[in-house]
Amino acid sequence: MTRLAVDGLSKRFGQFDALRAVDLEVSDGEFLGLFGPNGAGKSTLIRLLSTLATPTEGTVLLDGEPLGEASDAVRGRLGVVTHDTMLYDDLTARENLRLHARLHGVDADRCETLLDRVGLAHRASERPNAFSHGMRKRLSFARALLHDPDVLLLDEPYAGLDQRAAATLSDVLTDVSDRLVVMATHDFDRGFEHCDRAVVLDRGQVQLDARADEYADHGAFERAYREAVGLEGT
């Protein structure tokens, strides 16, 4: 059973506390929607969970192993989509995936399957610098799934996607709902569609942590969100 344990996680930039002593435990099969206003600390948390940034204080454990000091094998259990798609612009879309496949010991055929899954099979020979933002996002999503990770960490995966791509992403997310997923989003509708647990961050702290089925629909959750971040009555 996969378990991500966040303990006392803080991130300071100069004098500013972007995250303040966050504690969270997330397990397999849990799809955690991470909500919060601009500047709440969502991306910072995703970057710390992804080992793309190091905490000022606190730890992240994946099945008891500190992620910060983790081996490539442990980090290989993570699939990550961040704002910065981190694609190699001097490689084609297919080569980007093949490189990732080689690094993770994945059969090259799976690259074709995923290119097709995200609707980029017909653009596979082009470099991502010729892609739109949404297409780059789709390619980074294919890369995140390529090695069949136990943990998916997604920062605003819907941002910049057209309706068709967003619908494809929703299907893909439904397919991986047995994994441990943490998804930061401003999209209540999409976020709520998938998550079974909703966490609201504001000013670097968890303001609400609830099971999604406590709310009748995403509108009810949105009201609880507004209260949690002090927007009630505005």
Ligand SMILES: Nc1ncnc2c1ncn2[C@@H]1O[C@H](COP(=O)(O)OP(=O)(O)OP(=O)(O)O)[C@@H](O)[C@H]1O
């Ligand atoms: N590299 C950095 N240097 C200084 N401050 C930073 C840095 N990265 C983030 N911050 C600050 O930390 C706070 C949290 O930022 P973060 O990007 O995590 O918020 P967010 O919840 O993801 O916001 P958004 O919804 O706008 O994407 C913000 O006030 C931001 O300005």
